Amino acid sequence: MKRLITIPLATLAALALAFALLAPKLLGFSATQLPAAVRVATGMGAKLACSAYFVSGFDKDRILEDLASYSPANRLLDLEYGAQSVTATLFGLGKTSATFRKDLGCSLDIGNTAPLNTVRAPAPIAVDAPWPAGDKLDSIDPALQLRLDAILAKDNGAGLDTRALVVVQDGKLVAESYGPGIDARTPLLGWSMGKSVTAMLYGRMEALEIANSAGTPLFSSWADDARAKIEMDDLLHMASGLQFDETYAPGSDSTRMLFNAHSASDVAMDSPALHTPGQHFSYSSGTTNLIARWVHDQLGGSAQESINFLHRELLQPLGMQHTILETDPSGVFVGSSYIYASGRDWARLGQVMLDKGEMNGQRILSEDWVARAQAPNNSENDPRYGYQFWLNGGGDALRFPELPADAYFMLGNREQALMISPATGTVIVRVGWTATDYPTGENFSQLLPASH
Incomplete structure (x- = not known):
């Protein structure tokens, strides 16, 4: 079932006025898109923050910067990190959460998600062998490695955030x-x-x-x-x-x-x-x-x-x-x-x-x-x-x-x-x-x- 967000009329009007005054170019969306923008911002915030935190192991500052790269408005998100979940709101509105499950990563909490709680992945099979069968490396090319390191350093010096x-x-x-x-x-x-x-x-x-x-x-x-x-x-x-x-x-x-x-x-x-x-x-x-x-x-x-x-x-x-x-x-x-x-x-x-x-x-x-x-x-x-x-x-x-x-x-x-x-x-x-x-x-x- 699709979850609907109910925004009090007075609050919506106040937010629309405030956002209009802040300029659409700065926020990344116009005031007329406010209800949909709230849903997108909180859905994106909860989902991406959950996966970045629990799957990739990123810190909260990096996560907020990643979200803000899509719209400066995402800096206004309130992200609450739980033991296995993240909840996002925007000025108290549009509350959306995502839950982490070890073998599935993160999914938004929309509708009935209970069946996901029992899903388990087959046990991993570790192989003690060179890549690609395993993770042993015995084939690094020193000259190419230096070239690659230089490209990554140049990228990140230019703010390209190569990971x-x-x-x-x-x-x-x-x-x-x-x-x-x-x-x-x-x-x-x-x-x-x-x-x-x-x-x-x-x-x-x-x-x-x-x-x-x-x-x-x-x-x-x-x-x-x-x-x-x-x-x-x-x-x-x-x-x-x-x-x-x-x-x-x-x-x-x-x-x-x-x-x-x-x-x-x-x-x-x-x-x-x-x-x-x-x-x-x-x-x-x-x-x-x-x-x-x-x-x-x-x-x-x-x-x-x-x-x-x-x-x-x-x-x-x-x-x-x-x-x-x-x-x-x-x-x-x-x-x-x-x-x-x-x-x-x-x-x-x-x-x-x-x-x-x-x-x-x-x-x-x-x-x-x-x-x-x-x-x-x-x-x-x-x-x-x-x-x-x-x-x-x-x-x-x-x-x-x-x-x-x-x-x-x-x-x-x-x-x-x-x-x-x-x-x-x-x-x-x-x-x-x-x-x-x-x-x-x-x-x-x-x-x-x-x-x-």
């Missing part, structure tokens, strides 16, 4: 560098890099031959209208044709989905058809959460079954010990946005793609699926997008001219980037919290083999 840089060359982790308060075990939010991971979950189901999505509508509620023609390939290519507001403004589809909904996927599930499926590329976090919902339903429809699959079929085979994919309050993975992983674990995800679906002696994804994932789509407006991966080539111009044409990427808000370069045998991970542009092409090009 992790990891370079893998020919299957070996050859350099890693971390910002203050971060180490090789710190789970870091990848934002939309999680979209690629959601696609890989589907790819794993396909490899196991349990991903039959042909012949019937993807969802029963779409059976009697134009959405019945949407195929899984359309979702994977962000070409579903669904109308979805990806802008991150108060009251938009995206903000309601991430910060105010019991079921994140319901927002996109109810979206009307706007274009013919497959013809128009339109980047949509809602689309990814439909994939996560489909995966969830096919696995049995429970958070426990989904978490079992995630760990046994992806995280454990890849040697990922420091990763959490969070659910919405209904128990479905928020595949668009909420995966926290260490720099080394992010690199593992890139390496299995580089190795055409194999890692640690196991076939995780089919070679055919990996090839399709990095191939251009057939949309009329932008083919440079594969199965939830951004492509450097495939269009009229390279996305990053400094980087190999065959490179493809996981990309996320705050300038998160994971590059997979088959031509050079390289995986590069950059995780940070940059509100401005980040020189991804310039920096990554310095880390490629000299022969490229």
